[in-house]
Amino acid sequence: MSPIVSPLADFDDLPGWAGDDHLAAFETFRHSCGPTAHAPETGSLGIDAAAVHVLCIKAQGLRIEDAAAARRFFESNFVPMRVNGPAKAFFTGYFEPEVLGSRQKTKRFSTPLLKRPDDLVKLTPEAHPKTLDAKLEWARRTESGLVEHPDRAAIMDGALDGRGLELVWLEDPVDAFFIHVQGSARIRLTDGTSMRVGFAGKTGHPYSSVARMLVEAGEFAPEDLTADVLKAWLKAHPERARDLIARNRSYIFFRELTGLDPDLGPVGAAGVQLTAGRSIAVDRRLHTLGTPVYVAVDLPPEPGQQPMPYRRLMVAGDTGSAIVGPARGDIFVGSGEAAGLFAGRIRHRGDLYVLVPRTGAVSDGER
Structure with a gap:
């Protein structure tokens, strides 16, 4: 197994997992393989793009309308893994x-x-x-x-x-x-x-x-x-x-x-519109776009206030020139001035996890 990712014993090992809004994450994941999505490509971490795509198509065919059912979907179909690095993961925000x-x-x-x-x-x-x-x-x-x-x-x-x-x-x-x-x-x-x-x-x-x-x-x-x-x-x-x-x-x-949903963000590198607070940009050379990504980081809601625990299941839907390395994430926070102020304050270290399809695997070998 690659030293870059290591499996967790259980989903309960993800900090704050039980308290997340899994239905919101499920809707973003289901949206990630919509008609405008680009053909999936497997990143060098080896998370199988075809396996992620199969699960996304499966999600589109399900009638899931509550957070508990959405949580069961992720826990039944994925394995949580920590992304390792020489230091904790580094997060920024964009808008x-x-x-x-x-x-x-x-x-x-x-x-x-x-x-x-x-x-x-x-x-x-x-x-x-x-x-x-x-x-x-x-x-x-x-x-x-x-x-x-x-x-x-x-x-x-x-x-x-x-x-x-x-x-x-x-x-x-x-x-x-x-x-x-x-x-x-x-x-x-x-x-x-x-x-x-x-x-x-x-x-x-x-x-x-x-x-x-x-x-x-x-x-x-x-x-x-x-x-x-x-x-x-x-x-x-x-x-x-x-x-x-x-x-x-x-x-x-x-x-x-043209023809964009005004309630969603811009079109990301995966070819679909981003969802505020549920879409994240990663290094697409390593990560597979469309993969569910779990973020655990403390962010400040306002200057001078105490850090706010931010525990979110997101979807890797974008990339960027400055987003380099496996333990690097850029959180899409929304549109407009207020989103810009919030995004500009995010420069924090935390933990980054990926959800790997149970039908696929992270391949061994050189990274």
């Missing part, structure tokens, strides 16, 4: 921003979110040019072959201007950058309508944390730099903000999303 915007450029709305260029190519290990950095996951198609795509600094300086890629225009470049970090947004337009945007691709360059840059520069102590503090500082220092943001070479492209 879906809500901002004002315009479909036309105006003096007020002059910062664009860009659509995916038609020459942007997703690279695969089997077809990765030796001339490009092995870490690049995306490239630009040219007549002479695949080349590195312009990075954020080049795009900010106009590398993609004149190609009609502007999807929507926002008021503030800092708001636009935070949408890049979150990967989605709800935008209230000047004509009274609204739109939702989601991830469509990226340049493929490595992600660099602006917050970490400020900590390393001695501007803040790590424990003081929450997301709301970071946003306020960037808006108060526009010139320095532009320089710091440009140093994060990763740049995200967006697409407009």
Whole structure:
């Protein structure tokens, strides 16, 4: 058995398991293999994607309407396992921003979110040019072959201007950058309508944390730099903000999303809409999307208050550039300003568990 995951004796070994709302978790799990879901892929931890999918389809065929029955479903079909690491699991939070915007450029709305260029190519290990950095996951198609795509600094300086890629225009470049970090947004337009945007691709360059840059520069102590503090500082220092943001070479492209359930979150990497408090982003290279994931961590409800026990069965439905390693989770907490404030305060260590199908197994061997 891999040292990364270790089986528990029983579900009662999961802290707070009996007190969770298993019906809410069951509904999220059943939703995870809906008609828009991407074909499941097994991560390198070896949790069988096909076995998870079979159980999700089974869940869709059941009439479960109470928490006790939902709990029995999970306990009958899965085995709980702890995800091990050199330290406790590390959790952050993310959300879906809500901002004002315009479909036309105006003096007020002059910062664009860009659509995916038609020459942007997703690279695969089997077809990765030796001339490009092995870490690049995306490239630009040219007549002479695949080349590195312009990075954020080049795009900010106009590398993609004149190609009609502007999807929507926002008021503030800092708001636009935070949408890049979150990967989605709800935008209230000047004509009274609204739109939702989601991830469509990226340049493929490595992600660099602006917050970490400020900590390393001695501007803040790590424990003081929450997301709301970071946003306020960037808006108060526009010139320095532009320089710091440009140093994060990763740049995200967006697409407009239509036909979404307004009560659910954005579309995650698994292809289905996320559920606030029940969806979590993981490292998809290791984890299998669609897997039930149990989180045990203490989170602060408000600044200055005592930590709040957070014991939730969630579903791995998303991923992110900064979500790296087996014991790493990014909790989707909802949409709007209040969700953003809560998400920005989550930087806590706790315990992470996966529920492995009884019909499948975590394979042995090298990880």
